[in-house]
Amino acid sequence: MADLTTLTAAETASAIAAREVSAVEVTQAHLDRIAAVDGDVHAFLHVDAEGALEAAARVDAGEISGPLAGVPLALKDVLAQRGVPTTCGSKILEGWRPPYDATVVTRLREAGVVILGKTNMDEFAMGSSTENSAYGPSHNPWDLSRIPGGSSGGSAAAVAAYEAPLAIGTDTGGSIRQPAAVCGLVGVKPTYGGVSRYGLVAFSSSLDQAGPLARTVLDAALLHAAIAGHDPMDSTSIDAPVPDVVGACASRDLTGVTVGVVRELGGEGYEAGVEAAFHASVEVLTALGADVVEVSCPHFPYALPAYYLIAPSECSSNLARFDAMRFGLRVQVGDAGAEEVMATTREQGFGPEVKRRIILGTYALSSGYYDAYYGQAQKVRTLITRDFDAAFETVDVLVSPTTPGVAFPIGEKADDPMAMYLSDIASIPSNLAGNASMSLPCGLAGGLPVGLQIIAPPLADDRLYRVGAALEAALDERRGATLLASAPSLTARP
Amino acid sequence: MTAELVDYAEAVTAWEPVIGLETHVELGTRTKMFCGCPTAFGAEPNTQTCPVCLGLPGALPVLNGQAVRSTVLIGLALHCDIAAWCRFARKNYFYPDMPKNFQISQYDEPICTDGYLDVDVEGEIVRVEIERVHMEEDTGKSLHVGGATGRIHGATHSLVDYNRAGIPLVEIVTRPVEAGPNAPAVAKAYVEQLAELLRTLDVSDVRLEQGSLRCDVNTSLRRPGDAYGTRTETKNVNSYRSVERAVRFEVSRQAGLLEQGTRIRQETRHFHEDTGTTSPGRSKEEATDYRYFPEPDLVPIAFPVDVVEELRASLPETPAVRRARLRDAYGWSDLELEEMTNAGVLDLVVSTVELGAAAPAARALWQNEVAKAANEQGVEASSLPVSPTDVARLLALVADGTLTAALSRQALAGVLAGEGDVDAVVAARGLAVVSDDGALRTAVYDVIAAQPDTAAKVRGGNMGAVGPLIGAVMKATGGKADAAKVRSLLVEVLT
Numbered sequence A: 001m002a003d004l005t006t007l008t009a010a011e012t013a014s015a016i017a018a019r020e021v022s023a024v025e026v027t028q029a030h031l032d033r034i035a036a037v038d039g040d041v042h043a044f045l046h047v048d049a050e051g052a053l054e055a056a057a058r059v060d061a062g063e064i065s066g067p068l069a070g071v072p073l074a075l076k077d078v079l080a081q082r083g084v085p086t087t088c089g090s091k092i093l094e095g096w097r098p099p100y101d102a103t104v105v106t107r108l109r110e111a112g113v114v115i116l117g118k119t120n121m122d123e124f125a126m127g128s129s130t131e132n133s134a135y136g137p138s139h140n141p142w143d144l145s146r147i148p149g150g151s152s153g154g155s156a157a158a159v160a161a162y163e164a165p166l167a168i169g170t171d172t173g174g175s176i177r178q179p180a181a182v183c184g185l186v187g188v189k190p191t192y193g194g195v196s197r198y199g200l201v202a203f204s205s206s207l208d209q210a211g212p213l214a215r216t217v218l219d220a221a222l223l224h225a226a227i228a229g230h231d232p233m234d235s236t237s238i239d240a241p242v243p244d245v246v247g248a249c250a251s252r253d254l255t256g257v258t259v260g261v262v263r264e265l266g267g268e269g270y271e272a273g274v275e276a277a278f279h280a281s282v283e284v285l286t287a288l289g290a291d292v293v294e295v296s297c298p299h300f301p302y303a304l305p306a307y308y309l310i311a312p313s314e315c316s317s318n319l320a321r322f323d324a325m326r327f328g329l330r331v332q333v334g335d336a337g338a339e340e341v342m343a344t345t346r347e348q349g350f351g352p353e354v355k356r357r358i359i360l361g362t363y364a365l366s367s368g369y370y371d372a373y374y375g376q377a378q379k380v381r382t383l384i385t386r387d388f389d390a391a392f393e394t395v396d397v398l399v400s401p402t403t404p405g406v407a408f409p410i411g412e413k414a415d416d417p418m419a420m421y422l423s424d425i426a427s428i429p430s431n432l433a434g435n436a437s438m439s440l441p442c443g444l445a446g447g448l449p450v451g452l453q454i455i456a457p458p459l460a461d462d463r464l465y466r467v468g469a470a471l472e473a474a475l476d477e478r479r480g481a482t483l484l485a486s487a488p489s490l491t492a493r494p
Numbered sequence B: 001m002t003a004e005l006v007d008y009a010e011a012v013t014a015w016e017p018v019i020g021l022e023t024h025v026e027l028g029t030r031t032k033m034f035c036g037c038p039t040a041f042g043a044e045p046n047t048q049t050c051p052v053c054l055g056l057p058g059a060l061p062v063l064n065g066q067a068v069r070s071t072v073l074i075g076l077a078l079h080c081d082i083a084a085w086c087r088f089a090r091k092n093y094f095y096p097d098m099p100k101n102f103q104i105s106q107y108d109e110p111i112c113t114d115g116y117l118d119v120d121v122e123g124e125i126v127r128v129e130i131e132r133v134h135m136e137e138d139t140g141k142s143l144h145v146g147g148a149t150g151r152i153h154g155a156t157h158s159l160v161d162y163n164r165a166g167i168p169l170v171e172i173v174t175r176p177v178e179a180g181p182n183a184p185a186v187a188k189a190y191v192e193q194l195a196e197l198l199r200t201l202d203v204s205d206v207r208l209e210q211g212s213l214r215c216d217v218n219t220s221l222r223r224p225g226d227a228y229g230t231r232t233e234t235k236n237v238n239s240y241r242s243v244e245r246a247v248r249f250e251v252s253r254q255a256g257l258l259e260q261g262t263r264i265r266q267e268t269r270h271f272h273e274d275t276g277t278t279s280p281g282r283s284k285e286e287a288t289d290y291r292y293f294p295e296p297d298l299v300p301i302a303f304p305v306d307v308v309e310e311l312r313a314s315l316p317e318t319p320a321v322r323r324a325r326l327r328d329a330y331g332w333s334d335l336e337l338e339e340m341t342n343a344g345v346l347d348l349v350v351s352t353v354e355l356g357a358a359a360p361a362a363r364a365l366w367q368n369e370v371a372k373a374a375n376e377q378g379v380e381a382s383s384l385p386v387s388p389t390d391v392a393r394l395l396a397l398v399a400d401g402t403l404t405a406a407l408s409r410q411a412l413a414g415v416l417a418g419e420g421d422v423d424a425v426v427a428a429r430g431l432a433v434v435s436d437d438g439a440l441r442t443a444v445y446d447v448i449a450a451q452p453d454t455a456a457k458v459r460g461g462n463m464g465a466v467g468p469l470i471g472a473v474m475k476a477t478g479g480k481a482d483a484a485k486v487r488s489l490l491v492e493v494l495t
């Protein structure tokens, strides 16, 4: 048997189902891999070896079967898992062990997925590099001196470093797709409401969405199918059948598919290497039979400012509950009263980026400013949704580069929030409109991965997989290998 | 800022009071507004909580459909428009008893708007316009420990009970009411009649003492014809009488300030039951900016029009309409109706009359006997072990002469003591009139009249002659009379 950590999730599941290997062996191989490389990568904040081996043993005992039974997974530390530390990358939640499971976690358990541990992230999912984690940054397995993207950077780094074949991330403005792009992975932000948010610690309720990170499109689809579907515990969860995302992965031909290249998501501000890899892939789409056209979404340039009003506004309210009263950090100085304890705890517990956004959001919602900021941003949001509606009248999917650049060196943008925010310029419109969106690896620029973004209308998540699977197969065939195979070996990689 | 209070009667000769009422009602739903936790009153602290109502990270609200239904029902009963589409909003402020540090409420899109309640104030109808009826969740409850008064001042620490957090509330807000000198009475009558309406709708148990109905009273003064003056908002008004007293006090206080030329501060004031006064709380001028925005965790409410119409059709008769109907049908006066309502026996009396009892007698018995007993025991009349069926039977027995009024009181005492239903008590206590002076005495007189000679013998001291007379009475009463009683009656009459 080949190294168990290099198998895809689909291969792993079928090997376990055929009893060629046990789930416990697979889990142990990944725990060993984590022990060997995570000192360098720092993908994990907490490894739950005991819980993982128990879950694997249940699969081996035949208690659970299914397309992902026994497959290990890395869980972003923003999802509540009963009894397991859940920090959101913040000091303010240090030591908190939730008394309940997020719906995503429940569904993973029911599918027999083995949760290895909790992954590093920008504090409360605010950032694009994991540098905002209170527990130190994660490192990009392609180049350890560079960022793995964010906020789901730990999840992406874990999959790219073969510490897990699958990971769950969350995406508020690109936090699954951007790390997927810079780590050479497939990452999907499902349709808003497609995956339950119950137990996902909210950053921006109207934008947050959990989704899969994987090394192949099929693996992402298998994980997507496992976690998606209506949940009565989340009022914003859509009560509709989950599109057949796994079936869509059989596609190898795009005849009859119209692909729109978004004019506003490219050109100025995008690195030449990124543009080159993207356009080369668009030509492959044409070769696969797709009808490629250019479309304009005129309001997209306003997406970033609108996002930086809506997300901080919601976060200023969502993060109010971290007040030392019922859970997490409590900074008690002398006999200070409740109000003072709240203020001191929040002062010491939150990092600078979180504070920046809370202040921004508090201001945007203030009486006298609401209409000019939050209200105006909501209008822009409507206009962006209309841009998409108009585009999808003529095309089946839209494409663009996922990010304007490749992985940048750790520290490069740490003191320049605006430069950091621009990392998400291409991914944010999908969050504002609630669309389904995927990033998949489409080439290299300067030896670092470039992501191609596919956008589909709400509830048409299967289109992402149809186009993504065909493109992936064609690119792998031309390359003679997966993109990730060209990543340099980590020192301790077997 | 302090000034002499102006005597109320004098104050209203120069100033016109304008009042407004904000009433919070706890809905009687089985579960909380946004989670499945039970709402029962009086449970051990923090036993009725879950991740949602504790505001744990990641938890999300799910709307209780029954709460929306109840709110729509209230809106309809108050003649409001029901919004075809509306949303919840977050009201943001920090307080330890508020788990999320925001309250899910409604702001600029309330579910019910523009209604009214016609209030009967001492026989005169005053229309109180309703601005809005909206839904929100309750907060937890702080208990301050270590201080002398249970207040936060001087306390060493505080405990929070989150059982109440997330209980569904409905807030009913009136428009300003130009109530004139009668303002205190109008305020009281409004709250009373609103409570009565809510009880009729069966949406809340409406208990002021348990806090399931809470009232804030806004009061301002103006010179007749002027624009409205600055208002104060008095909180903690926890009884009907206090509503009246709070308005009365604020009118006297504000008149005192205005007459010495002091501006009224727009502020929250607290009512003190013991002294009947108000004292300042937080000033509204430096009040929190609540940063309202639409609640993103809940989808908008589009309450179906057909269900609105269904509810409208199912609305029970309102208390005012009912009072008018009862007045016409049973001849009770407004005062009697009010007394029965206040004694908590109106429904019981009506049921008794519907079982065939005469209206005046039914009213008198419930009002004078049962309500008095309830009062003595400190309980509601409805919780005593006597039913309209019992009272109807009792009155029927009085009407057909089986029981006298005095005997019926004894029978009632037996029923109240749990000795069984009316017939069982009458039998067990031997209360039927045949064993009593009334009917039996008649039979005795009849027998004496029919047998004058025998009677004369007894009068002459021949006690042996009593025997035949007893036999005759026993025969006349069908054997139901108590022979010893008959004997003593005959002796009493003839000697």
Ligand SMILES: [Zn+2]
Residues within 6 Å of the ligand: B032, B035, B036, B037, B048, B049, B050, B051, B052, B053, B054, B166
């Ligand atoms: Zn609860």
